[in-house]
Amino acid sequence: MPFLTEAEPPRGVPLDVLPGIRRIVARNPSVMTYQGTNTYLIEGAEGLSVLDPGPDDSQHVQDILAVAGSVPVRRILLTHTHRDHFGAVAALRAATGAPVHAYRYSAKPGFTPDRPLGDGDDVAGLTAIFTPGHAADHLCFALRDGPRKILFSGDHVMSWSSSIVSPPDGDMLAYYRSLERLLDRDDELYLSGHGPALPEPQTLVRELLAHRQRREATILRQLDQQDWSVAALAERLYAKADPYLKVAAQRNVLAHLLKLTEEGRAAELEPATELPADAPQISALPGEVQHDALRRFGLVR
């Protein structure tokens, strides 16, 4: 896969991306978030917008306010409500009084955006594009009238890695559709939720889709041999050493199996009674994740 890497970026300072667009990388690097969450400051005719405030980290909020300086933050834009993007929303909103623009049906219990957005809605020179799959409430934002055709792609398409699709918030069928939707566009540069700017983004989108289609074909071949629990099939296909990546692999496998079930090509069976011996050993695995690991699927013939 044509993924990009980057050296650890400096923290707490703005990185110039393009005229009027700066990036601040939050202090939350990990195997799931790469160097950290990207917060973008976008200046346009309607003032300063902050896209994705980042994780719940008061230092990061201070960094955003310091970079904004005397320029008031007019609005907060959210690609989706996962905590590494959403965590700082309350603090930034309290500090600036700026309204939060996000998808109208939030996947976050108890959160309602101040300005609910639907597919195709315009806000401050950007157009919201509903792209569920990684998250049920995911929006990309396309810059209108910029020097280049820019898409803020959130975690739907990231420059450094493929995205986790973790049901029920994540939905593999929706993810396929949302990738296909981006293939119909002619964006020249993606600015994603993690990792550096991505030129010629269509190449990666095509690869991401092809990668999932190959994975799906492999899963169908495995199901043709025998029935599989989610945990055992993930182990067979991914063999990740890192315990968090093991769980991520299970979530992706479950998402594929549910897509195949929805399409009538696979069916869910009675769950397995125990995890395989080589299942991920993570202390206090969340109950739902544990339960999902035991779910079993077979081929519809």
Ligand SMILES: [Zn+2]
């Ligand atoms: Zn993220």
